[in-house]
Amino acid sequence: MSHSSSDDEDTDISESEISEYEDKKYGELRNGVQNVKTSNENGTFICPYCPRKRKQDYLYKELLQHASGVGQSSSKKRKARDKANHLALVKYLEKDLMDVDVPAKDSKPTDESDPSVNSHEQFVWPWIGIVVNIPTRRTVDGRCFGESGSRLRDEYRSRGFNPVRVNGLWNHRGHSGTALVEFSKDWQGLQNALEFERAYELDHHGKKDWFANSEQKSGLYGWVARADDYKMNNIYGEHLQTMGDVQTISELIEEEARRQDKLVSNLTNIIEVKNQHLKEIEMRCHETTHKMDLVMMEKDKLVEAYNAATKKIQSTAMDMLKKISIDHEKLKLELESQKNELELRKIELENREAHNESERNRLEQEIRENAMKNTSLHMATLEHKKADENVMKLAEDQRRQKEQLHAKILHLQKQLDMKQELELEIQRLKGSLNVLKYMENDDDGADVLKKVDSLQKDLRDKEESLEDLGELNQTLITKERLSNDELQEARQALINGVKKLSSLGNIRLKRMGELDTRPFFEAIKKRHKQKEVEDRVLEMCSLWEEHLTNPDWHPFKVIMAEGKEKEIIDDDDEKLKKLKKEWGEGPYKAVVQALLEINEYNPSGRYVTTIVWNYKEGRRATLKEGVQLLLNQWKKMKKVSS
Incomplete structure (x- = not known):
């Protein structure tokens, strides 16, 4: 919104100049120098002469009421320039921005066959009735007073004429005994005026x-x-010339027809744009469906490759188990053969007769040795049998564990596939549902509605299935939360330990989100006296600390970086732009740094958080670094105490 004649805004005008200044401002409004319409789609307005007023979004009637109240104010505090500005705004709203731009659907132009109406007869538009001979009474000082317009308006409304307002006409002698009755600007207003x-x-x-x-x-x-x-x-002739214009019924009908044609043309263009947008959405839907089919085919290939590799591993494990069993059987047969040979040798030695004592002793010694060897072989056979049983048991346990692990992997893979398929199906159903919603106005609307109901039912079933699958992840989420709680407790214990140290090394505590006051002090010191600096710094820092802890203020925007969403500072935020413009780069960077720290370390609480910080590398210290610091400090204290 632009402002003209800004160099004389500080000077007021006299009461006699109000009319001339009103005409000047009315011309600016008509030429578009001042703008009263907002950019919102709900058709609201603003008052260009009250920029500091808290309320800025007015409806048409609200803005007209506001402008009329200020323009007709009798308060001595109200400047004549403000009255003239708002009177010009009232004139512009009533003459150029009609409250009803398009006739109501139930209203119809007055029948030209009506004998009281000539389509070529010139009326004052907007429709206005004239009432004269209103009783007046004269006071002691010679001024005249008459009946109020509001009472006449209520009387006419009760009689079914439905006027918008009734304005009594006054001159320098007081009430003139004449009033103008304003009717609505549509055809119903003309009918009411003619009935009047x-x-x-x-x-x-x-x-x-x-x-x-x-x-x-x-x-x-x-x-x-x-x-x-x-x-x-x-x-009343002078007032009519300021309030309206002279037009015939035919001219108004032609103007309405031109507006209708323009409206139809605009609606046709909008429909064409919507149809084009619908075609683009259908193309995107087909592309998305094609990509989903390709992804599903790729997933099926991966699953087949995984199953083939698993079968190959199982086959290799079974072959190795068979080979081990065969080797053990061979070794067992060899031990049995040796045992039999020793038994035969024993029998042979026992059957032999010793001819002398030395031969007998030698035989006895040989028998004892053979008995010891036999015992050793028996023990070895038992150990081998036990080892064989253990190997078979281990092989069986290994096979059972592999089967359980494989079953669990297949179960989890199946759940993951089901979840992915459900998510893809839900996205596809939502896309199809959006396309069908755009097609609801086509000729086959009943079929489309049936398809929409069917898709909504399928969508609900898929979403319920997805919720069931989501519950399966609750246990993992609970374990993750427990681990996170333990980690937070460990970090808090580390913070309590480091807090007791007076270390000035690289590992120290840091308050994340705390506002640095030094840039504010330097900026304020340049503009204010020395004795005012401290109060101004305290005031500004308190204000911005309140902004930082306000959860409703979130000056961030989301961008895509390396395929991931990332929040960065919104440079177009009004508060930050105003701070940078008024106080420079230093305070602006201090506030931005505090915002980034709060958003990273405590986005939900929005308050200052204490953490252990590695000042050498400019990052958060790990638990290992904090524990190492405490151990080093404990060793130093131990050496000192000893």
């Missing part, structure tokens, strides 16, 4: 009766303002 005129004509108090040279007039006289009234050089 007919009522007075039937009562012989119409326009002809008023201007007839007859006996003294009594009671109210009324009629609808036309071209001759507009050109009258009297009080």
Whole structure:
């Protein structure tokens, strides 16, 4: 919104200059120098002369009421320039920004066959009725007072004329005994105005009766303002020239037809744009479906390759187990053969007869040795048998564990595949549902609605299935939370330990999100006196600390970096831009640094958090580094105490 004549805004005008200044501002509003419409799609307005007023979004009637109240204010505190500005705004709203731009659906142009209406007759538009001979009374000082417009308005509404407002006309002598009745700007307003005129004509108090040279007039006289009234050089003629214009019914109908054609053209263009947008969405949906099919095919290939590799590993393990069993059987047979040979040797030695003592002793010695060897071989056989049993047991346990692990892997893979398929199916159903919603206005709307209901039902079933699968992950989430709680407890214990140290080394505590006051001190010191600096720094830092802890203020925007979403500072934030513009780069960087720290280390709580910091490498210290610091400190204290 632009402002003209800004160099004389500080000087006021006199009461006699209000009318001239009002016409000047009205011309600026008509030429677009001042803008009263907002960019919102809900059709709201703003007051260009009250930029500091808290309320900025007005409806048409609210803005008209606000401008009328300020323009007609009798307060001495209100400047004449403000009154003139708002009177010009009232004039612009009533003449150029009609509250009803398009006639209501149930309203119809007045029938040209109506004998009281000539389509080529010139009326004052917006429709205005004239009421004269309003009783007035004169006061001691010579001024006249008459009936209020609001009472007349209520009376006419009760009679079904439905006027918008009734304005009594005043001059330097007071009430002139004349009032203007304003009707709505649509065709219904014209019908009400004509009924208003007919009522007075039937009562012989119409326009002809008023201007007839007859006996003294009594009671109210009324009629609808036309071209001759507009050109009258009297009080209501002057007001009619400022309030409206002269047009015929045919001209108004042609103008309405032009607006309707323009509206139809605009709606046609919008429909074409919507149809083009619908085609683009359908193309994107087909592309997404094609990509989903490719992803599913790739997944099936991966699953087949995984199953083939698993079968190959199982086959190799079974072959190795068979080979081990065969080797053990061979070794067992060899031991049995040796045992049999020793038994035969024993029998042979026992059957031999020793011819002398030395031979007998030698035989006995040989028998004892053979017995010891036999015992050793028996023990070896037992150990081998036990080892064989252990090997078979281990092989069986290994086979059972592999089967359990494989079953668990297949179960988890199946759950993951089901979850991915459900998510892809939900996305596909949502895309199809959006496409069908755009097609609801087509000729086959009933079929589309059935498809929409069917897709919504399928979507609900898929979402329920997805929720069931999500519950399976709850145990892992609970374990992760327990681990995270233990980690947080360990970090808090580390913070408590480091807090007791007076170390000035690389590992120290740091308050994340704390506002650095030094840039504010340097910026304020340049603009204020020395004795005011401390108070101003305290005031500004308190204000920005309050902004930092406010959860409703989140000056961040999301971007994609390396395929991931990342939050960065929004440079277009109004508070940050104002801070940078007014106080420079130093305070701006201090606030941005505090924002980044809070958003990283405590985004939900929005308060200052203490952590252990590695000042040498400029990052958060690990638990290992913190524990190492405490151990080194403990060793130093131990050496000192010893």
